Amino acid sequence: MRPTIITHAVCRRSRHVVCFQALLGAVTLTPFGLDAQPYPVRPVRFIVGFPPGAPVDSVARMVGERLTVKWGQPVIVENRPGAAGNIGTEAVARAEPDGHTLLFTPPPFVINPFLYPKLPFEASQFVPVTVIATFPNILVVHPQLSATSVRDLIVLAQKNPGKLNYSSPGAGTTPHLTAEMFKSMAGGLKITHVPYKGGGPQLTAMLAGEVDMMFSNPEGLLSQVRAGRL
DSSP: OOOEEEEEEEEEOOSSOOSOSEETTTEEOOOOSSSOOOSOSSOEEEEESSOTTSHHHHHHHHHHHHHHHHHSSOEEEEEOOOGGGHHHHHHHHHSOSSSSEEEEEOTHHHHHHHHOSOOSSOGGGEEEEEEEEEEEOEEEEOTTSSOSSHHHHHHHHHHSTTTEEEEESSTTSHHHHHHHHHHHHTTSOOEEEEEOSSHHHHHHHHHTTSSSEEEEOSTTTHHHHHTTOO
16 A cells, blocks of 8 residues: 655746746746746745645755756745645735745645635635655554554554554645545554644654554655664
């Protein structure tokens, strides 16, 4: 089972200019609009709806560094964490639609409209730019848990319904939905969801033993696994 996290860049709709003319020197995107202009003409903001250290934040910073060199204009990563990315998305929805404020977002951007009855923005306010990266999700457990395989974990959860818990970087995030899918595929396991405000706090809680298990992408987890902390 390899659920995929897709990180997108999206921007506000604009009638005149648009977002990327080139991405990392490898992907060329054609400007749209009737009056295409040189881009960018000032610093560009990448809004990330998750805290520093989250996978999407790391990718945004790597891309921003390369584009700063490519464009000759600073690319600033601005974290607006909370509400499964909705706070950051709202900030971009309210920004001037001139292509200089971009939303760097994982799948909650398309998931949240189905989870929240009312959002302070509409998906139609945004234009997709490109898919930047894809990551698999992996399952890890805290060493204090007596499970060294997925089979062990399933058996343990079956014997202790409702006593185990798992963390996520927020309701509606890919790790949250992955864990719920895992519970369903394993026969309807009773494992409690403990949401945190981003991948950084999620991992910190996991390392501290506050939760038993988590799904996330390998970035940030493999070093902890090799060190025996997970």
